[in-house]
Amino acid sequence: MAELDQSCLDHLLGYQLTRANIPSRQVFLRGLGIPLELSPVEFTILVLLDHNAEVSPKQLARALEVAAPAVTLLLDRLMHRGLLTRLRSETDGRAQRIRLTPEGQVLARRAHRRSLNLEADLVAVLSESERVILKRLLRKVAGYRPKEADRSRPDSQTGRGNSR
């Protein structure tokens, strides 16, 4: 069966990003996500909680660019697995402090350790200097924020969903 010619989409950075994300995601799932039963966001949350003190759901929502209700659901799931607890902030009665339980900390560290060598095969397609360059360029792109005037709604935090 003939392969389709996709050159008509080559000019789109977004297309290249999405395509590069496919094997990257597979590598994550096979090497970490499935064995430790963590989705990419769940992994990210656990690691961030372990490396940052006094984290609130609001901070997570900002850091991950995920809408607040989504964070609530994610934290619910991790809490029901006994990986974290929610405490009221002592300085602001509205806010919470999320804390990893001992089990959560063990899992966070195990996952983080595992993540260090996770992409070895994947990035083997690049030279060491290419890896450095790629990450630097991706960070530049990630730092872009549309001008306010361009935004349809100033405070819309549109999700990270990526259906392609």
Place this chain on the structure above:
Amino acid sequence: MAELDQSCLDHLLGYQLTRANIPSRQVFLRGLGIPLELSPVEFTILVLLDHNAEVSPKQLARALEVAAPAVTLLLDRLMHRGLLTRLRSETDGRAQRIRLTPEGQVLARRAHRRSLNLEADLVAVLSESERVILKRLLRKVAGYRPKEADRSRPDSQTGRGNSR
């Protein structure tokens, strides 16, 4: 409110890819997706159909690395919008040939034209040579395929969903 320290995730290429995808996705939605009422995959399908003759759902599933049932649903939607038709292949009674309708072709070309300048602001954070390098490196990463021995199920086409 304090920003979280995310340096503990810097080593993961997948994390950088996902983060770079966020503004890229916003740019697509605001500049093309919302005005033309096309999701990223729908846009991709229309453009591929316009640039390739005699396309079957199977070919689309392969090209986009989307599971067959998902392709069925995507094509259903585009068909109900009058953008394409499904014809039986004359050489293989099981297969289909997807064809853009005149309206579909008009939209495909309008969308493609619009996509050419879509990311101008986004890629302005990069120099011209950086853009070339970035796309080349992304293509390398996108070309990676895990060794069969690593794959849990040889024919699993895991989706492109990207919840992070």
Place this chain on the structure above:
DNA sequence: TATTGTTATACTCTATAACTATA
């Protein structure tokens, strides 16, 4: 009034299994 977090809802995407019709 504004902010933090939750609930509820609706829609999309994704994954799988089971089915049909053709080969």
Place this chain on the structure above:
DNA sequence: TATAGTTATAGAGTATAACAATA
């Protein structure tokens, strides 16, 4: 038996609005 495509279903992600409690 294998392949192309569909149906059905369940789960996860995402966006919005509306709400409670606190500031």
